[in-house]
Amino acid sequence: MAASVYLNVAASGILTGLVYGLMALGLNVIFGVVRIVNFAHGEMMMVALYAVILAWSAWGIDPLWLLIPLAACFFLIGYGLQRGLINPFMTRPEHSQFILLVAIGMILSNGALLLFGPEARGVQLAYQLDSIEFGPLLIDKARLYAGLAALAASAALFAFFRLSRTGLAIRAYADSQRGALVVGLDLRHLFAIAFGLGTACVGAAGAMLSLLIDVTPSVGPAYTLLAFIIVIIGGLGSFGGALLGGVLIGLAEALAGLILLPSMKSMVSFGLLILVLLLRPQGLFGRRT
């Protein structure tokens, strides 16, 4: 195979990886602050994908326009979910939190099955067939838009954490829980904001991913696992790690699909996950605590 094939596959893997990274960033924010492992992460993204497809098929709205509205909606959903349902579980054991989120995931995926049926759906847009040439590279337009938008959304989140007072408060809590309590931070509000930001990432990532994949009600668990893999490889709690992890996994899966078999690509991710968990549990880009 020519080198340009590898280059093209690598480039598209990196762009897809940026969208994965944004999704995983959501999981990371939730775990890093709220200390809850969101086992319904993929199911939430499935809901975002259906929202995009509905808006597209009913009113012909381009998913790119939905990036911000969907992120805003998902922020509110996440905020409400944390305040109303998850907050009582903050002091409960891990398995109890796990069941709660698995139950939420079951409700979401089977609700979608009830409403939309099992068949795959997707959006069809004219530019999904176009591609842009950069020297030897031939890149799908949709993938390029999705990757860049995911990068922009991640940058916006980064700016929020660096520049806003709320972002500062959340980081302060993540650094020192006792210190945050001492200075009188409203933890319930902060937890809900953090959870909302995490689900907003999912909403934005879902809007972008709708350009790249078709959705069925059962895609959730695969993306939950994907987000776990990325976050663990990048390092739980590491902001840049999630993005880099996403790119790494996007790249690894794309190349594994080319070199091995497309159906074996997630085996590479799980293999990477096992290696990282065992050899470098703080993640490739995380600091050892």
Next chain:
Amino acid sequence: MNRLLDTVPRRAIWALVALLALLLVAPAAVSPYLLSALVLMLYFACVGQSWNLMMGFAGLLSLGHALYAGLGGYVAAALWVHFGIGPWLGAPVAALIAAAAGGVIGALAFRFRVGGVYFALLTIAFAEFTRIGFEHFDWVGGAGGFFLPVAAQADPIDLRGGPILFYYLLLALTACLFLLCRGLSTSRIGYYWIAIREDEEAARALGIDVTHYKLLAITLSAALTALGGTIIAFYGNVLSPGDAFGAQRSIEMILAPLVGGIGTLFGPLLGAAALSLLGEGLRWAIDAAGIQLPGLTQLVYGVVLLLVVRFLPHGIWPALARRLRLER
């Protein structure tokens, strides 16, 4: 025997005997459809009990238990189909192989001090890794599935027969597991496990070989899960990597103890019964209403699970036992 019965209220023993008697005669009284539902109920009680050994006793959260059930089914089926070794010999071999798999995962995890959430994720990763591996493992059918030949007549030596055979087999396994767990719960091993679950550092300080006992929990749980997996594989006659090892199956397997009550002997049994009853009741209601709604049963499962975990965080059994005064 005394140790098994001591401290158990007499009322509880009579209730157990009555339950066993009821389960023994049940196949004569129920329709074939209901019998197949009972087979599944017993299966989930078995694997739930096996999972509970690891989670409820030793506090090790495994979210990839389908790995062991799937390995049990695949190993016993492959031995029979490819080498003609029957399931009565194949099941112990399958249990050993599953135990070895559990041992490897445990040894790696404990050697590298992978704990808590990370341990749970590691178990998922191994199960998923195996699932995709088996999808490319053509010797046992690959992604298309592995089929067991169906015999014309019943033959218990090769576990060929109708639902009644598997019903009694699973009932026997359920009873054995129950007694085993009861025995373990009052044994030195059981107390060590609980000490580790409550505070690993303190247990270590007391001189308990923590790694050894955690490994014991994971290997024993894996082996027992594989026995259940073998039986259900010969009952279903078809194995597919997605159904056998999938994350969905891992979740299904642990619903019963979660709903019934983690760390209790009756939790897995009660949870399996409650979930079956709920599932069948829903199916009946849907049929009676004459509508086709895929996903509704699972949706209601999700809601029930949510309500149970929200309002009965320790499961149904502890709340029920207090009310019935079956536990001191």
